[in-house]
Amino acid sequence: xxxxxxxxxxxxxxxxxxxxxxxxxxxxxxxxxxxxxxxxxxxxxxxxxxxxxxxxxxxxxxxxxxxxxxxxxxxxxxxxxxxxxxxxxxxxxxxxxxxxxxxxxxxxxxxxxxxxxxxxxx
Amino acid sequence: xxxxxxxxxxxxxxxxxxxxxxxxxxxxxxxxxxxxxxxxxxxxxxxxxxxxxxxxxxxxxxxxxxxxxxxxxxxxxxxxxxxxxxxxxxxxxxxxxxxxxxxxxxxxxxxxxxxxxxxxxxxxxxxxxxxxxxxxxxxxxxxxxxxxxxxxxxxxxxxxxxxxxxxxxxxxxxxxx
Numbered sequence: 170x171x172x173x174x175x176x177x178x179x180x181x182x183x184x185x186x187x188x189x190x191x192x193x194x195x196x197x198x199x200x201x202x203x204x205x206x207x208x209x210x211x212x213x214x215x216x217x218x219x220x221x222x223x224x225x226x227x228x229x230x231x232x233x234x235x236x237x238x239x240x241x242x243x244x245x246x247x248x249x250x251x252x253x254x255x256x257x258x259x260x261x262x263x264x265x266x267x268x269x270x271x272x273x274x275x276x277x278x279x280x281x282x283x284x285x286x287x288x289x290x291x
Numbered sequence: 292x293x294x295x296x297x298x299x300x301x302x303x304x305x306x307x308x309x310x311x312x313x314x315x316x317x318x319x320x321x322x323x324x325x326x327x328x329x330x331x332x333x334x335x336x337x338x339x340x341x342x343x344x345x346x347x348x349x350x351x352x353x354x355x356x357x358x359x360x361x362x363x364x365x366x367x368x369x370x371x372x373x374x375x376x377x378x379x380x381x382x383x384x385x386x387x388x389x390x391x392x393x394x395x396x397x398x399x400x401x402x403x404x405x406x407x408x409x410x411x412x413x414x415x416x417x418x419x420x421x422x423x424x425x426x427x428x429x430x431x432x433x434x435x436x437x438x439x440x441x442x443x444x445x446x447x448x449x450x451x452x453x454x455x456x457x458x459x460x461x462x463x464x465x466x467x468x
Contacts, residue, residue, distance in 0.1 A: 174293050177338055181300050184334050188304050188327045195320040227459040233362045234455045237355035238448055244347050245433075245441070252430040267434055267442070274445035278452040287456045 231287050235279075242275055297338055305331035322360045329353040343426045 249268045256264035282288060308328035315321045333348035433441055 174297065177297055177334070178293075180334055180337055181297055184301065184304055184327070184330045187330055188308065191323045191327050195315070195317075195323060227366065230359075230362045230366055231455060231459050233355070233358045235452070237351065237359055238452060240351045240355045241444075241448060243350060244343070245444070247346065248343060248426065248430040248433055251426045252434055255427075267438060270442055271445040274449050275452075278449040282452060282456055285456055285460070287459070 301331045301334035326357045
């Protein structure tokens with residue numbers, strides 16, 4: 170019985186470790202109140218009154234957003250791959266076309282983003 | 292026994308993480324506690340042998356969406372955001388929403404007693420390790436009955452990609468001017 174649950178037990182230990190680590194880090198390394206600029210990390214602190222601050226590049230935000238899109242695509246791709254073997258008996262064209270339409274459209278988006286230079290890191 | 296223990300472990304961490312997510316005033320702390328909640332919820336999916344949901348939870352939510360939250364938090368000035376939103380003056384509205392949600396929960400629990408299983412807690416159900424794999428059933432449904440919505444998802448993703456780039460470009464142009 171325990172052997173069947175070993176993967177879940179390991180994952181549970183990881184989750185507990187992550188929760189404990191998060192509690193420790195949030196207690197130890199940063200201020201709870203954002204209104205207290207003394208305890209904030211440099212990137213969290215608001216500028217003083219009348220003092221300007223360089224606005225950040227949106228490049229990391231765009232890259233993370235693209236990672237989310239790739240995650241969505243991979244989820245559908247995994248489901249498609251699970252069913253792919255059963256489609257060999259006569260529905261191969263349908264199997265390919267259903268995913269190629271999806272992947273093709275998304276791929277067009279990636280090409281457009283690449284041409285716009287959104288993936289070029291400065 | 293071990294199933295129950297693992298479930299209560301994951302559920303406890305998820306609830307604790309959720310409470311800390313909404314009670315922390317520092318948004319970066321809240322993002323980390325949200326990750327904890329998402330990971331714990333993924334554990335419940337894993338325990339139910341829902342492999343697709345588990346993978347989606349880890350790749351999309353605990354990975355991508357949390358990274359997106361953190362990058363947005365780094366992008367905006369948290370001090371400004373907290374100064375702009377004052378929850379103290381909206382206590383009455385929050386209380387009204389909480390009462391409405393509580394009432395809804397009571398109604399759902401009351402109506403659930405009339406279900407064939409005898410309520411939300413179904414006794415005598417099959418052990419999860421004897422359940423059939425759900426990935427193939429889900430894929431059959433997705434590429435069968437829901438093929439058109441699936442294909443339309445690609446258009447939605449395309450529009451979202453283009454929109455994200457256009458908004459980021461506009462912001463950058465605005466920053467330069």
